[in-house]
Amino acid sequence: MTTRREFVKGLIISVGGASALSACGDAATIIATATEEGGQFYSSDEMALVSRISDLIIPRTETPGALDANVPGYLDALMSDWASAETQNYHREALKLISGQLDARSGEFLTASEPEAIAALSELDREAFEGGNNLDGYRSFKGYITQSYFATELGATEELKWVAVPGVWDPSVKIATGN
Amino acid sequence: MAEAEFDAIVVGSGMSGGMSAKELCERGLKVLVLERGPEIVPERDYTDLLAPWESDHLDNVSQDEINERYYKQYGGVAYAIKESTKHFWVRDDEHPYEEAEGTSYDWLRGYHTAGRSIMWSRQTYRLGPQDFTANLEEGVGVDWPVRYEDIVPWYEKVETFVGVSGSEEGLDQLPDSVFQPAFELTDAEKSFKQKIEKTFDGRSVIPARIAHLTDATKEQLSLGRSNCQARNRCHHGCTFKAYFSSLNATLPAAKRSGNLTMVHNAIVRGLEYDTSTKRVSGVRVVDAETMEARTYTSRVVFLNASAIASAMILLQSKSESFPKGLANRSDQVGRNLMDHVSSAGVAGIMTGFEDQTVFGRRPSGGIYIPRYANITEKNKPFKRGFGFQGGARPLGNSSGQIAGIGKDFKEAHKRPGPWRFNVLAFGEQLPNPENRVTLHASRKDRWGNPVPVFNVSYGENERIMQREAVKDAQAMMEAAGCINITTSSANLSKPGNRIHEMGTARMGRDPATSVLNGWAQAHDVPNLFVTDGAFMTSSACQNPSLTYMAFSARAANYAADLISEGIF
Numbered sequence: 001m002t003t004r005r006e007f008v009k010g011l012i013i014s015v016g017g018a019s020a021l022s023a024c025g026d027a028a029t030i031i032a033t034a035t036e037e038g039g040q041f042y043s044s045d046e047m048a049l050v051s052r053i054s055d056l057i058i059p060r061t062e063t064p065g066a067l068d069a070n071v072p073g074y075l076d077a078l079m080s081d082w083a084s085a086e087t088q089n090y091h092r093e094a095l096k097l098i099s100g101q102l103d104a105r106s107g108e109f110l111t112a113s114e115p116e117a118i119a120a121l122s123e124l125d126r127e128a129f130e131g132g133n134n135l136d137g138y139r140s141f142k143g144y145i146t147q148s149y150f151a152t153e154l155g156a157t158e159e160l161k162w163v164a165v166p167g168v169w170d171p172s173v174k175i176a177t178g179n
Numbered sequence: 180m181a182e183a184e185f186d187a188i189v190v191g192s193g194m195s196g197g198m199s200a201k202e203l204c205e206r207g208l209k210v211l212v213l214e215r216g217p218e219i220v221p222e223r224d225y226t227d228l229l230a231p232w233e234s235d236h237l238d239n240v241s242q243d244e245i246n247e248r249y250y251k252q253y254g255g256v257a258y259a260i261k262e263s264t265k266h267f268w269v270r271d272d273e274h275p276y277e278e279a280e281g282t283s284y285d286w287l288r289g290y291h292t293a294g295r296s297i298m299w300s301r302q303t304y305r306l307g308p309q310d311f312t313a314n315l316e317e318g319v320g321v322d323w324p325v326r327y328e329d330i331v332p333w334y335e336k337v338e339t340f341v342g343v344s345g346s347e348e349g350l351d352q353l354p355d356s357v358f359q360p361a362f363e364l365t366d367a368e369k370s371f372k373q374k375i376e377k378t379f380d381g382r383s384v385i386p387a388r389i390a391h392l393t394d395a396t397k398e399q400l401s402l403g404r405s406n407c408q409a410r411n412r413c414h415h416g417c418t419f420k421a422y423f424s425s426l427n428a429t430l431p432a433a434k435r436s437g438n439l440t441m442v443h444n445a446i447v448r449g450l451e452y453d454t455s456t457k458r459v460s461g462v463r464v465v466d467a468e469t470m471e472a473r474t475y476t477s478r479v480v481f482l483n484a485s486a487i488a489s490a491m492i493l494l495q496s497k498s499e500s501f502p503k504g505l506a507n508r509s510d511q512v513g514r515n516l517m518d519h520v521s522s523a524g525v526a527g528i529m530t531g532f533e534d535q536t537v538f539g540r541r542p543s544g545g546i547y548i549p550r551y552a553n554i555t556e557k558n559k560p561f562k563r564g565f566g567f568q569g570g571a572r573p574l575g576n577s578s579g580q581i582a583g584i585g586k587d588f589k590e591a592h593k594r595p596g597p598w599r600f601n602v603l604a605f606g607e608q609l610p611n612p613e614n615r616v617t618l619h620a621s622r623k624d625r626w627g628n629p630v631p632v633f634n635v636s637y638g639e640n641e642r643i644m645q646r647e648a649v650k651d652a653q654a655m656m657e658a659a660g661c662i663n664i665t666t667s668s669a670n671l672s673k674p675g676n677r678i679h680e681m682g683t684a685r686m687g688r689d690p691a692t693s694v695l696n697g698w699a700q701a702h703d704v705p706n707l708f709v710t711d712g713a714f715m716t717s718s719a720c721q722n723p724s725l726t727y728m729a730f731s732a733r734a735a736n737y738a739a740d741l742i743s744e745g746i747f
């Protein structure tokens with residue numbers, strides 16, 4: 001089956017790449033943050049939790065994952081420089097709640113085995129999207145993780161095949177199915 | 180009177196001012212454009228070439244900064260105010276205004292070269308013959324002193340210069356423009372079109388008409404403009420100069436005539452009136468940076484500061500001859516402030532298109548449903564009508580708001596997802612003299628100019644019309660076979676929020692009840708023209724910028740004729 005990614009890749013080649021006028025320049029500098037250290041906003045415990053959850057939600061597959069794209073560092077900067085005190089507070093409380101719920105499901109989430117951690121987070125995720133357990137804070141956190149990932153150069157180019165200058169508008173592109 | 184320094188002064192370099200300046204310059208007149216904001220230099224200030232990862236914080240403006248500086252602007256038009264575009268918007272803390280008790284108003288704007296033509300969404304439609312006769316037929320407001328046919332040649336001239344992509348449809352109420360090829364509809368939109376046109380006799384679904392080049396003319400190429408690259412980065416400016424803005428088109432054309440002088444940071448605070456000649460004799464400015472006061476002189480003056488700012492300039496220009504403000508014998512300056520009105524947006528999922536997606540990012544628009552209310556469908560429980568903007572696109576999933584974690588979650592983002600169709604009505608607002616902007620009695624901004632006070636609310640007609648528009652939208656979604664139809668909050672949009680403010684110095688036939696004649700020339704001050712949205716006698720329901728430009732071009736050529744006849 002042709003995945004959309006392969007198919008979009010084909011298209012980029014067919015329109016001759018992103019053209020000479022495509023965007024260029026230095027990628028935004030993200031403060032590289034080792035997962036065991038605190039950041040400008042996150043404490044070291046929070047950073048560990050944020051890193052673990054980001055990695056489980058967007059793992060490295062054949063394309064880079066959230067940690068490869070330094071999503072935790074991105075979120076740390078987002079919280080310290082973009083968020084208001086109110087949002088910071090809300091996010092911090094959400095992390096506490098998430099941490100408590102994950103621990104309750106897996107013993108100690110951060111030291112749980114991979115399958116245990118996945119099971120705990122999957123369950124929490126499902127409940128959140130079914131609207132249960134006051135988990136709006138989780139949904140918004142997941143939104144930040146995902147959006148941040150796609151806003152990084154790796155996420156945008158490797159995963160979404162973002163094209164700076166499409167050059168044409170094609171309103172009807174068939175996605176090939178089958179082999 | 181001493182020899183004037185310039186033939187014409189144009190106040191404001193935005194959508195309408197750019198066109199006034201171009202036409203005046205091309206007629207060989209020496210033109211001074213006074214712009215209150217700083218200069219925008221495309222190479223330095225356009226941010227359309229930034230890749231997503233070159234902006235921090237998802238390109239969001241920090242929340243503290245929004246609360247301190249952009250509370251009104253961001254509240255009104257959050258989708259367009261990003262860290263990389265905020266320099267195109269006024270800071271509310273520097274440019275405050277007040278709202279009468281119990282009312283609220285969105286005055287959304289930018290002060291810089293080219294005004295809001297940099298940030299607009301480029302939807303471009305002519306008014307139709309019915310729009311110029313409705314006031315007369317219904318006894319609402321005053322009659323337009325012109326008819327559609329008077330404006331046709333000017334629409335044609337402006338469209339040819341601007342570049343409008345669209346399709347010929349032959350509709351009486353929404354006449355065709357001079358077009359470049361339209362952006363083709365998606366298959367979901369084509370299916371919607373077919374079902375709606377079959378189910379609802381007299382309704383049509385057409386490609387949005389937008390001011391983007393799709394087949395640039397020689398003239399456009401000679402101005403350094405090129406075809407649209409389907410990037411949808413237009414709120415950041417456009418390095419390709421593919422969408423129309425004053426800075427991409429009219430100002431460069433004015434400049435190459437050799438007749439343009441442009442002064443930035445020049446806040447016009449009043450016009451001087453000479454009682455012996457009965458004309459404007461000077462334009463008073465204060466420098467936004469140095470606070471220095473200066474006066475410029477010219478034979479004719481064009482106000483193009485936008486409907487609210489131009490009304491304020493007139494109201495600030497009090498004299499013994501005009502104690503209520505210049506050209507305001509009728510007391511209509513600042514009154515009849517109109518906008519367009521929306522309420523709920525209606526959206527639904529269109530199934531059957533999961534095996535396809537789009538390539539490229541179509542800028543603005545998708546479909547437009549021209550007005551049918553009280554045109555092809557008579558006897559509605561309200562006056563006038565509305566047009567719908569909308570479109571269909573694959574939903575995509577980059578916001579993370581779907582269930583699941585891990586590889587499957589990641590893979591889900593590569594699929595285009597279901598197709599979502601949405602429509603939103605833009606309705607006509609009737610003129611009402613009680614809807615007005617006045618000058619605050621004592622509160623001044625940091626340049627010593629009075630701050631405006633808005634007192635605007637919608638009436639019964641707007642409420643009933645929007646209630647019906649939402650019902651119609653839902654019925655069309657159903658007829659098109661949409662599922663999961665949702666309707667957003669049913670509140671009316673805030674006055675001002677559609678960013679089509681107009682009507683504050685209306686045209687009319689009688690100087691006792693209107694400010695301007697059919698040339699957008701002040702009844703009482705012959706060398707004064709107002710050709711931004713202030714002249715609009717009624718609002719119609721079409722996005723208005725094209726009409727402002729057509730009237731600007733017409734008035735500029737009329738003024739040039741009068742100058743060449745030696746009248747000024």
Ligand SMILES: Cc1cc2nc3c(=O)[nH]c(=O)nc-3n(C[C@H](O)[C@H](O)[C@H](O)COP(=O)(O)OP(=O)(O)OC[C@H]3O[C@@H](n4cnc5c(N)ncnc54)[C@H](O)[C@@H]3O)c2cc1C
Nearest residue numbers: 191193194195215290294295300301302447485711722724
């Ligand atoms: C996000 C957005 C989307 C829009 N979408 C559309 C659309 O799709 N279709 C459409 O038709 N319209 C649209 N509009 C509206 C459109 O931008 C306006 O109709 C148009 O710009 C008005 O032209 P103008 O010349 O009256 O004012 P502006 O373009 O605002 O220009 C006024 C200029 O005057 C200057 N000025 C103000 N006061 C003074 C003073 N005292 N002295 C000197 N200079 C002064 C300002 O700095 C500014 O440069 C949109 C607007 C926005 C913001």
Ligand code: SF4
Nearest residue numbers: 407408410411413417
């Ligand atoms: S989509 Fe077209 S008009 Fe908009 S910024 Fe890109 S090239 Fe310019």
